[in-house]
């Protein structure tokens with residue numbers, strides 16, 4: 001695959017964190033409308049994804065097909081896909097590699113080919129494939145995901161494949177080979193900065209960062225470590241995002257999440273009510289200079305190069321020879337940080353740009369001083385005086 005054909009981290013909206021099983025075709029249409037009207041589509045957001053609980057819970061029809069719940073999707077999935085496509089967007093759906101989904105709806109185990117064909121007939125463009133714990137005897141995660149990957153390859157439609165196995169079986173080592181474009185590395189994200197502990201119920205932004213940062217070697221070239229949903233705009237309202245005691249974040253923290261997900265090349269799947277975003281949420285989700293770091297042609301995941309005294313530095317090479325640098329302050333107080341470019345092996349800087357403020361930052365050849373608020377992440381684009389050879393990660 002040549003460099004410009006490489007798929008970038010998918011961008012879109014996913015129903016789970018805010019709406020869980022309270023989904024309906026009107027909601028899905030409204031989110032598609034809002035993705036266009038808010039300007040998100042113009043910024044590159046593309047997928048509207050229906051998560052768990054969309055089918056008839058009791059089971060399949062006589063031919064073994066999944067059936068959309070007629071109360072939630074009375075017009076059917078094909079009509080919904082047509083609508084979403086008419087907006088210039090793509091429709092995603094959810095299933096599970098096991099017999100039942102995490103919420104207890106029918107999964108795809110034993111029906112991989114039937115389901116892939118059904119999704120293709122409906123015009124589905126993206127499949128999030130979950131992994132409930134009732135793994136049938138003799139099966140492995142890799143085996144189950146390989147089977148669905150194959151079914152998708154043979155279904156007659158291009159469907160982006162997203163593995164959602166939460167990291168327990170190290171999917172970063174094998175998911176790309178099943179055909180997946182992304183694989184979750186962590187438990188479900190909660191709408192909180194730091195949950196203190198990391199487990200199935202508790203997983204704040206920085207807890208996800210700590211699991212994902214060491215996995216940089218496994219991402220790139222059209223396959224990405226998925227850090228789960230972007231929580232901007234939830235403010236503690238979304239359920240299950242507010243499970244495990246999570247009660248929302250400040251806009252500074254949501255902006256930090258966006259920054260860190262961008263520099264680590266995570267897919268960007270938002271989950272708030274797109275039809276009712278405030279200005280702060282729109283500003284966080286639609287900063288084109290920030291999004292460009294995530295969608296850059298050099299698909300290398302940014303690396304955490306420094307972590308001391310509550311400050312962390314992430315560096316990501318960009319296609320045109322620039323570098324993105326993110327400086328995170330995890331402390332409870334604001335602080336000053338000297339970013340020494342030579343310490344990270346970076347060449348002398350000709351220009352440093354603050355991507356959130358859209359302005360040049362004062363610097364000398366070898367570094368700069370930054371004020372970083374508590375839980376803020378500054379994001380810089382550094383243009384070297386002499387461009388190095390471009391690093392593409394291939």
Ligand code: GLA
Pocket residue numbers: 016051052101102103130164166187188
């Ligand atoms: C798991 C996944 C979530 C969501 C739910 C649905 O917990 O990790 O993202 O899809 O299942 O039940």
